[in-house]
Amino acid sequence: MPEKPQLLEAPYRLKKIVQETPDVNSFVFEPLQEYNIKFDPGMFVMLQYRGPDEKIARAFSIASSPLEKEMEFIIHMIHGRFTKHLDTAKEGDIYYITGPYGQFRFDPNVNKKVLFIAGGTGIAPFISMLRYIDQMHLDTEIKLLYSVRYVDEIIKRQELDDLTKRIKLDYAVTVTRPNEDRGRGWNGLTGHVDASMIANYAKDVNERTSYICGPLGFVKAVKDALKSLNISEASIKADVWG
DSSP states (O other): OOOOOOOEEEEEEEEEEEEEETTEEEEEEEESSSSOOOOOTTOEEEEEEEOSSOEEEEEEEOOSOTTSSSEEEEEEOOOOTTHHHHHTOOTTOEEEEEEEEOSOOOOTTTOSEEEEEEEGGGGHHHHHHHHHHHHTTOOOEEEEEEEESSGGGOTTHHHHHHHTTTSSEEEEEEESOTTSGGGTTOOSEESOOOHHHHHHHOTTGGGSEEEEEEOHHHHHHHHHHHHHTTOOGGGEEEEEOO
């Protein structure tokens, strides 16, 4: 694994807010200084709000590629202590970013065949990896299994479709609540990610490095499923949330 990038803190200006799904927004920040924070695909940073009455920071995986000047985050708007500030955020607001952190790092020199398994906003670090693979014209063979509750919660769906035309990406979405109103019209995979689904979707899973990102329960269940398929611990990389 290459040496970890240097830890820095820098001010960033909010450039754009995009509603990705009913409950998820992406936030794009641009650096205020000549340099920006360097990172490897998959890493996370601390995003800090500094207001007159409160200073608060939260960890978020980076969705943008390391080759991009801006830094993008995909955030579930849960209306908590931090996201309440993002609820009222507007373009031009200044936030501080510190990082990068984490061992969930994609190394193209090692990982020629990968299996990405994402739950919800856990797709964020994989978007970073996929964009990097695309921009670097890498020959990486990627299988992506993406779990969401409802059809309208698929994040970056059009971008994923477009990427399949440019890189060696095959992706499948599984919907865990297909019979509810928000799941109507879905003809793809359904149910939670388990060993059977993984084995059917990625028949050569033993030849791939597996990356998992999502909520804690999801990550644990998927990790256990991979181990039940005799995947070694060394071939599994996991990160909680996006």
